[in-house]
Amino acid sequence: MERKYSEFLVLFFILLGVIGLMWLLNGSTFMSLNNFRSMAFQLPELGILSMAMMIAMLTSGINLSIIATANLAGIIMALILTQTIPPEATGPGGIGLVILAILAGLLVAAAIGLLNGFLIAHLEISPILATLGTMILVSGLALAITKGYVVSGFPPAMRAIGNSTILGLPVPILIFAAGAVILSVILQRTSLGARIYMLGSNPLACFYSGVNNPRVLMSTYLISGLYSGVAAIVMISRFNSAKADYGESYLLLTVLVSVLGGVSAAGGFGRVSGLILGLIILQIISNGLNLMGVNTFLTVALWGMVLIAVMVLQFLLNRYKEKRRSI
């Protein structure tokens, strides 16, 4: 209990510090309502993808195929939206067609998740290699289907998902919040969640205490795939288009957000609340650097350094705690 609170508080103070620093550096351009609105539209995509990464990392795995999955799911949705039935025939703003497209996209994402799960759980391939293979295959399929072109021009109902607000809150933020609540409930309140943490801390002990390890891994990668699919909905509706290589730079960031939020790369530790704070911290720094006109490549290099710095800090903290315990 103590550990959870202290970590959350540390992150919270870092967040306050980061906001203060960016305010100081950028003044009123940073603290404007407009700026916060634009951040609120950018953040959900990365947030949902980070959750897809997080759940794999909790089982001490990794999912390199999340972005490829999101792109393929997005392309399937986009093709159904643009190439089949005239949208007017399916209700106001083409709402029926949008629902059909989203279901099809989620189905594809779930299927990729299950493929990953099967390779990792039943064939016992290391998660890095299994998801590397599916990543190449899935991004190849996305490229082959679209021939590298952009698929664009969605009915109004689809565009509304990415660009409108409900009660002043952007719809993507609401989708992200719903996803975060659902994942949090799965992890903290269900037996599946407990098993995921246990599997991540010690797979052998988990197995001997009667847990069906392969089944837990299947569920983990299924959820990871589904969250990639949800990210695809937000992504394509915001851009009003789908393409085989959107968001390729997100891979580093999803790992960074997870690690920043306290997810242990060795598995077994990390909560959704931490991930959300990590995500906001990263978004604010990135936005502030952007406002200052910092070179994007320098920002990328900076993220790499932050990732290593956070991991080193985690390592040192753990060692310090262990030392104290042994005394």
Next chain:
Amino acid sequence: MTIKTSNAGVTVIKKLFSRHETFVFLAIVIFGLIITVVNPDFLTLENVFDLLKSYALMGTFAVGMLFVLISGGIDISFTAIATITGYVIAVLLLQNGEQLNIVSVFAIAGGVGVLLGIINALIIYYFNIPSIITTIATLNIYYGLLTVISKGKWLYGFPAWFGQYTQMYVFKFTAANGTSYGLSVITAFWFVLMLIAWFVLRYTVLGRSIYAMGGNSASAKRAGFNLLRLNLFVYGFMGLMAGFGSVIQALLVQTVAPNSLVGKELDVVAAVVLGGASLTGGTGSVLGTFLGVVLIAIMGNGLTLMRVPAFWYKVVIGTVILISVGASAYRRKVSARRRTIIEVE
């Protein structure tokens, strides 16, 4: 009676089919046959030598990657390392190219590569950060900083002596139509690297220690292996190969560009994995890696010769990787089960 006499033959075949390399070789033969039937241009000596020359770059990277995978790690930062070493030698060649020769160019590129690889090793060893996360981070650090400093400029116009190596051959044929082809010195260099790697992995204490570390790093540590030194060697060697690769790339295209290598790291991992190396269990061989590179090469070249649109390439590679990894994992699982049964008996 007849069964008994054929026993020896059966065991040889059995032994052959227990090896991953056999299946990769069969895949190469089958793919080769299909491609040749569709387009006879494939199985010409000219095309084969051409492929061996243009894939020497991937092959060199793959030799380094093999060591990393055997040790139980992964390194995807090597393309960024190679981009940096490529820039270093390009700047030196443009500034005082006449004082340099091919040996010093390789030495400089290799030296810088080793340094950058050692940074990876130190982070991975001292802070216990998974190699995939470390190298995702350093890939972005190395590449980001390089792009900022170099401003993304392309460098070309190297001295004449640097250009001549692409046209140098160990032996050479002249075809009826007057074009000549043969074993390029670049290919020969790659082959020599593979021979050295094969010798190190098979016959030296160092090589066997790397397998031991990959098999089980905790037991290797208890058995007295110096894991720090092994990590330094493995990632340093990957850096060395990255440096050598950057020289090969500069020789082949006579240009150094910031974006010509980054993004291709997974193709190299794919080739080595196709050849039977896995992240778990200290497996992998130089022969397998060579066959993996050849398989990737003929698939890429074959699809072009068969006029399959280029965007199907990744689908084919992805499928073949999943089948290959899946098959070897399945075989490992079955043999593990068989072993436990024997223990029970």
